[in-house]
Amino acid sequence: MTKKPSASMTYRDAGVDIDAGDALVDRIKPLAARTMRAGALTGIGGFGALFEVPPHLKQPVLVSGTDGVGTKLRLAFEWQRHDTVGIDLVAMSVNDILVQGAEPLYFLDYFACGKLSVDTAASVVAGIAKGCELSGCALIGGETAEMPGMYPDGEYDLAGFAVGAVEKSKIIDGKSIAQGDVVLGLASSGAHSNGYSLIRKILSHANARPSQDLDGRKLEDVVMAPTRIYVKSVLAALAAHEAGIKGLAHITGGGLLENVPRILQPGLAARLHRDAWEMPALFKWLQENGGVADQEMYRVFNCGVGMVVVVDAASADAVTATLRAEGETVSRLGEIVAQGEGPQTFVV
Template sequence: MTASRTSHPDTNGVTYQSSGVDIDAGNRLVEKIKPFVRRTLRPEVLGGIGGFGALFELPTGYRQPVLVSGTDGVGTKLKLAFQAARHSTIGIDLVAMSVNDILVQGAEPLFFLDYYACGKLDVDIAAEVIQGIASGCEQAGCALIGGETAEMPGMYAMGEYDLAGFAVGVVEKDRIINGSTIEKDDVLLGIASSGPHANGFSLIRKIISQNETVLDSMVAGGKLIDVLLAPTRIYAKPIMSLIRALPVKGLAHITGGGLSENIPRVLPVDTLARIDLASWVRPPLFIWLQQQGNVSEQEMLRVFNCGIGMVVILSVKHAQEALDILSAAGEAAWQIGTVRSREADAPPIEFV
């Protein structure tokens, strides 16, 4: 984690600090986050926090290691975190969005870097956010090896910040999961989400605004703000256990684009996914959002995960064993569909 680069105060003229950038605050932040960043470190990490670049040695045991990278942010879910003054879990969302993306190609997450940008650095808030990032890295089994804190006066509203994350993983070349072996009669397993994760929040915020709903309202089995800010589930450890045990053919992270657009991304062109919407119970929040916003079913499936955060595709003969492995790892999962042959003019996904 590198602090904002500034000069020391000069009482005889204009200084960087007088323009709104405080190097001392940046240095205090670096010292404050060191203890929880250290907890994420893996044996492959070379060097410590504060260098110009982070060094990471490839893990041993790979014959033909392929690096897999991903980047993402948290989107307008940040607006609700600002509104509620809750910053402790938004960093978990940041890690999850990138880590879950690289996971679908079979990659073991290795390390993560973050970018925290603000108008004026509040050391306590930034430390809280980065502690959440470190927590997400611990959940994913990857090291938080670096990042950037950028203080940019005039770029952001007071009390607001933006986040971006970057994850790198590794997979054996001949074990890359790309969906090419998916065939007719394979099954789709859906693993439960923890809520909307970090997608669809512009629509969520519009529904809340139009209905003048108070964030502390009791909705969907709890306070609305608690349900909405539940951190994105990180699937790294259970999915890696599954991959090591069984021949997984395809994985889909249900992120922006919902179920409708993410599942087809991993299917061969001559197949389609038939999804049984009655195979899992849709969480109350999504029902509430659909009712309050008068959102069509088609739009719900295209925007939200609707309770399914990750989809696994494998042979029917491995389905029950996969469900048992996921259950033992603490994940709720269901068989939600099957792979079918697809005619040239047919859509790549059907909901029944």
């Protein structure tokens, strides 16, 4: 015989708090409202997000990207650093679509947890909204999923989706890159959101403490520094030097050695010079405490270079000046050469 419950069961009894979800929406609506821009027809809360394609584009091509934050989240849980991982989430997608010349238009987020903490979720979404402001895109939708039994208490997962647009005739695909072109590097803000499985292993091996000093800052501040968003500076450079910029590469998973080849045609290679830029203190610390070989460093981490810009030699100085005026730290990393028998990107 089926045993009847002594009282009426609720969703909260099963671990899902609808009231907490409603409270979160109320907390984040003002944050999302600050990201609104021309073209956004709706804010958060609807079933679908509406956005009008910019009317100034004659042949608009939509460019989309999706990503997460990776195992950097484990440190966010351990160190209770939830305020900047949302910036990381936005940055990883908008920087990806930027490399094809696209202006980010709008962003959607997905936040999943076992038990919803309104304070934690609101802190994460505040970071997402900040990332959207930095990249000039609107936060017009998302999903918060409370799934009891799927995640341990205090933990969550993040995914993000960015959509941008570019004039079809202005898509950047790297096909015009040729021998003699110059490779510029834009400084990163740290490890961004890549290589954190190795970072965490090195932290454990070194018995590192979050509060210990690293180059005059707390280690946790250096390790958790949010990913730099290059959208506004690079779009400004593209507007000023459309013909001179031939290719862009976001240095994400795979580091310098595996991301630059993604924009090179067969037979070409990027020769980078190790003395062309200063390796930030974080990467020196990681290499020393992890005993990581040079080649592995360049293959896993950005090593201080978050975005690569390939330009023709005649435009290199002008493009550099524009990017610096927009707040970027720019290094002349190397040049495009014939590939020969070696890899498509190498450091000498």
